[in-house]
Amino acid sequence: MPNVLKSYPLILWNYFKYDGPRTNNHVEGFHTRLMKKAGKSHPNLFEVVQLFIHEEASSNVQVLQLESGQSAPRRRRRYDDIDNRLERLGLEYMLCERSLASYLGAIGHMMDSVYRR
Known part of the structure; x- marks a missing residue:
């Protein structure tokens, strides 16, 4: 038996009957959008804070839209x-x-x- 199976219990790495995302594509997409908004590959701390503030505002708008009955993207x-x-x-x-x-x-x-x- 490989060491990985001995080190980590099955419940931690088994995704059978898991209803969440199967990949990390949503995380990669978020990162790509954030970097496009930044306009450069290495923004400074203040620019990153501004990006996060704008991202939070966008997320709040999306939550309000969903709560008001607008359907989620298909x-x-x-x-x-x-x-x-x-x-x-x-x-x-x-x-x-x-x-x-x-x-x-x-x-x-x-x-x-x-x-x-």
Whole structure:
């Protein structure tokens, strides 16, 4: 058994049936937007503080819009399809309709085809 499995309990690194983001793309997107707003790769401390103040104001506006009933931006259908397929595969595995090898193979095949696009 690899040392990683001995060092960290399964609950810390297993994302089976996790409803949150599958990647850190949202973090990368936030960083990219922030750096574009900064206009340079190494802003000074005061510029960073101003960026965060403006970002907080933008976030507050978005929260108010959502609270007032405006719908959230729509995700791409492609990602909804991936989520639905992963959900179905997970359910098949949990109901013992798929073996672990079949479940992992199906996810691998699906992700391989997704990233070839």
